[in-house]
Amino acid sequence: MKILIVEDDLDAAAYLTKAFREAGIVSDHASDGDSGLFLATENAYDVLVVDRMLPRRDGLSLISELRAKGIHTPALILSALGQVDDRVTGLRAGGDDYLPKPYAFSELLARVEVLGRRKGSPEQDMTYRVGDLELDRLAHVVRRAGREILLQPREFRLLEYLMKNAGQVVTRTMLLENVWDYHFDPQTNVIDVHVSRLRSKIEKDFDQPLLRTVRGAGYMIKDEVSA
Amino acid sequence: MAVSDMASGMKALFRTTAVRLSALYLLLFAACAAFLVFYVTSMSQGLLRDQIRETVAQEAFEIQQVYNRAGMNGLLRTLERRARQPGANLYIIANPAGEILAGNVLSLQPGVLDQEGWTTAPFRYERFGDEGKSERHAALAEVFLLPNSLKILVGRDLGEPENFRGLVRQSLVVALGIMGIGALAIWYLIGRNALRRMDRMSDASQRIMDGDLTQRLPVGGSGDEFDRLSESLNAMLGRIEKLNEGLRQVSDNIAHDLKTPLTRLRNKAEAALAGKTEPAEFRESLSEIIAESDQLIRTFNALLMISRVEAGSAVAEMGPVDLTQIVSDCVELYEPAAEEAGLSVTAEIAPDIHVTGNRELIGQALGNLLDNAIKYVDGAPEGRIVVRLSREGEAAQVSVADNGPGIPAERRADVLKRFVRLDKSRSKPGTGLGLSLVEAVMEVHHGTLKLDATIAGDGAEHGLTATMRFPAGGAGKA
Numbered sequence: 168m169k170i171l172i173v174e175d176d177l178d179a180a181a182y183l184t185k186a187f188r189e190a191g192i193v194s195d196h197a198s199d200g201d202s203g204l205f206l207a208t209e210n211a212y213d214v215l216v217v218d219r220m221l222p223r224r225d226g227l228s229l230i231s232e233l234r235a236k237g238i239h240t241p242a243l244i245l246s247a248l249g250q251v252d253d254r255v256t257g258l259r260a261g262g263d264d265y266l267p268k269p270y271a272f273s274e275l276l277a278r279v280e281v282l283g284r285r286k287g288s289p290e291q292d293m294t295y296r297v298g299d300l301e302l303d304r305l306a307h308v309v310r311r312a313g314r315e316i317l318l319q320p321r322e323f324r325l326l327e328y329l330m331k332n333a334g335q336v337v338t339r340t341m342l343l344e345n346v347w348d349y350h351f352d353p354q355t356n357v358i359d360v361h362v363s364r365l366r367s368k369i370e371k372d373f374d375q376p377l378l379r380t381v382r383g384a385g386y387m388i389k390d391e392v393s394a
Numbered sequence: 395m396a397v398s399d400m401a402s403g404m405k406a407l408f409r410t411t412a413v414r415l416s417a418l419y420l421l422l423f424a425a426c427a428a429f430l431v432f433y434v435t436s437m438s439q440g441l442l443r444d445q446i447r448e449t450v451a452q453e454a455f456e457i458q459q460v461y462n463r464a465g466m467n468g469l470l471r472t473l474e475r476r477a478r479q480p481g482a483n484l485y486i487i488a489n490p491a492g493e494i495l496a497g498n499v500l501s502l503q504p505g506v507l508d509q510e511g512w513t514t515a516p517f518r519y520e521r522f523g524d525e526g527k528s529e530r531h532a533a534l535a536e537v538f539l540l541p542n543s544l545k546i547l548v549g550r551d552l553g554e555p556e557n558f559r560g561l562v563r564q565s566l567v568v569a570l571g572i573m574g575i576g577a578l579a580i581w582y583l584i585g586r587n588a589l590r591r592m593d594r595m596s597d598a599s600q601r602i603m604d605g606d607l608t609q610r611l612p613v614g615g616s617g618d619e620f621d622r623l624s625e626s627l628n629a630m631l632g633r634i635e636k637l638n639e640g641l642r643q644v645s646d647n648i649a650h651d652l653k654t655p656l657t658r659l660r661n662k663a664e665a666a667l668a669g670k671t672e673p674a675e676f677r678e679s680l681s682e683i684i685a686e687s688d689q690l691i692r693t694f695n696a697l698l699m700i701s702r703v704e705a706g707s708a709v710a711e712m713g714p715v716d717l718t719q720i721v722s723d724c725v726e727l728y729e730p731a732a733e734e735a736g737l738s739v740t741a742e743i744a745p746d747i748h749v750t751g752n753r754e755l756i757g758q759a760l761g762n763l764l765d766n767a768i769k770y771v772d773g774a775p776e777g778r779i780v781v782r783l784s785r786e787g788e789a790a791q792v793s794v795a796d797n798g799p800g801i802p803a804e805r806r807a808d809v810l811k812r813f814v815r816l817d818k819s820r821s822k823p824g825t826g827l828g829l830s831l832v833e834a835v836m837e838v839h840h841g842t843l844k845l846d847a848t849i850a851g852d853g854a855e856h857g858l859t860a861t862m863r864f865p866a867g868g869a870g871k872a
Contacts, residue, residue, distance in 0.1 A: 255711060267695070269691050269694075271684075271688065321726060343727075347723060347727055349723070349727075349753075349754060349757045349758075349761075350754055351754060351757060351758035351761060352692060352695065352696075352758075353727070353761060353765070356731055356734075357727055357728055357730070357731040359731075360730040360731045360733075360734050361727075361730055364730055383681065383684070
């Protein structure tokens with residue numbers, strides 16, 4: 168995966184480049200809005216990570232300009248602003264995700280990986296499969312090794328989101344945003360409890376664990392045997 | 395001195411809008427009244443003149459008839475008789491040269507007899523018996539020739555309509571005079587009153603600008619425009635004062651409450667550098683440091699959010715939201731965590747309640763209340779949380795009741811302040827900003843946050859009930 172980081176703080180950019188490289192992601196760097204726009208137009212990237220406040224051209228205008236040119240590379244906006252209304256303006260400008268500063272790198276990495284995978288991932292797949300676990304989106308049925316597992320509607324959506332991003336880390340905030348559609352900080356372990364309930368339903372009676380906790384980051388569903 | 399005071403007072407008076415407006419009204423009104431009176435008098439005068447013309451024409455016709463029937467002698471006799479009646483018309487028989495031969499008129503304005511037909515304008519004359527009196531009367535008359543070329547004049551005095559007009563004009567002048575004086579007096583009183591109140595208001599604002607934010611504009615109590623203006627300005631001042639106070643409080647508290655975790659963070663890093671040698675121990679210290687900074691970031695985010703909510707920047711994103719849905723979502727989100735902590739959650743959610751608001755903010759506020767309940771009831775025997783959404787008249791009300799340790803009545807106002815945490819809760823994780831944020835969110839929604847003790851079935855008080863009340867107007871079906 169190759170990404171473009173548009174960030175005017177050189178220290179932050181150097182840190183991001185290094186951290187992404189360690190995670191196996193190649194990145195280019197632009198330090199102002201105009202050169203960011205140029206690079207994003209000339210090269211094909213999988214994801215753009217764009218700071219909102221940039222010299223020469225701000226992040227939002229960069230993204231709207233790209234969208235106007237018909238370039239739909241997924242873009243994640245980083246911003247030191249970052250409450251309710253800013254997120255909305257960011258997404259309206261054509262951004263695909265929004266992360267307020269300061270953020271944990273694990274959070275950024277998880278979101279970039281999900282955005283990068285989105286391009287290839289067949290949204291229209293009606294059935295998700297991980298190992299012997301199978302989720303039928305149309306019939307709303309979950310089976311493991313052919314045995315039906317009964318889930319609450321919310322547990323179903325939770326599993327659906329995890330399986331859609333199988334093999335990738337999803338963070339607690341990503342789960343709250345995508346499964347519950349809220350963007351606040353839930354403070355206590357509310358998400359963890361939901362995940363552990365789901366886990367006990369899909370892993371009870373089976374030897375092979377599927378849903379694992381990624382320490383300091385979030386959760387990942389993965390077929391450990393075949394992977 | 396007094397005169398110049400008075401003059402400057404009047405000048406100031408004329409600068410007030412009320413006085414200018416009433417002067418304008420008075421002028422307009424006087425002009426209309428004058429026009430009306432002149433119109434009415436001239437119309438009625440015309441009417442009276444028409445009547446006189448009719449009478450005179452009738453007489454002239456009769457006199458001609460008499461002449462035709464009884465000749466000159468008959469005419470003279472008739473005129474003689476008519477002339478002597480009280481309030482008689484004017485009669486003249488004159489020779490072609492215009493000398494008066496008979497009749498009841500002693501003299502008249504020259505030239506009247508020269509023209510046949512109606513006199514075009516009222517003319518002056520003197521009657522027999524009026525000699526010596528200075529006043530001369532005005533009259534309207536018809537002149538015609540007899541076949542023997544004598545001139546006959548039949549006329550009528552205009553005294554009546556003239557008097558009428560005089561009377562009307564006089565009363566008009568008196569009435570306008572009284573009106574003018576009254577209006578002047580009223581202007582002066584109203585205008586001066588308005589000026590005084592404005593002066594008091596500008597004095598108060600001057601004191602406020604000098605830095606005394608506790609000052610308020612005077613409110614008279616009559617509920618008029620000035621009072622309403624003062625009240626809304628006072629409400630504005632109250633908000634400014636509160637924001638100012640909040641700002642001051644935050645900067646104080648940042649010093650205290652952010653320094654503590656920062657110091658802890660630094661100490662941990664230092665200790666790791668100084669003592670540890672094993673990579674595993676380094677990792678352990680580093681993850682502690684990350685956890686500590688996460689908590690700091692959380693505090694910063696909460697602070698930022700409160701100040702943004704208070705600054706009203708979220709107001710732009712207000713819209714109709716389904717409160718029933720939000721409350722159900724939050725209960726569903728927090729219920730497993732509560733159960734994990736050994737608490738039972740009961741929800742009584744009324745259907746179809748909509749308010750104008752921001753879904754994220756309401757969700758965050760309710761989340762904070764639930765989070766608090768879970769955190770503080772934890773460990774209580776038979777811990778219980780009851781979430782209730784109900785319609786109270788026009789308002790909508792969301793309450794979260796627990797049976798935990800509660801908050802003593804005298805500390806309930808304190809815990810809404812930023813960074814205030816009760817001593818026994820200091821050991822629990824948290825920023826000390828949760829309830830401040832809930833209160834700020836409710837303020838943006840023009841609602842209130844109330845903290846009470848939970849009343850159990852037996853009437854005993856224990857635990858805490860936090861109630862978010864969304865006012866009428868915002869509430870109701872969308």
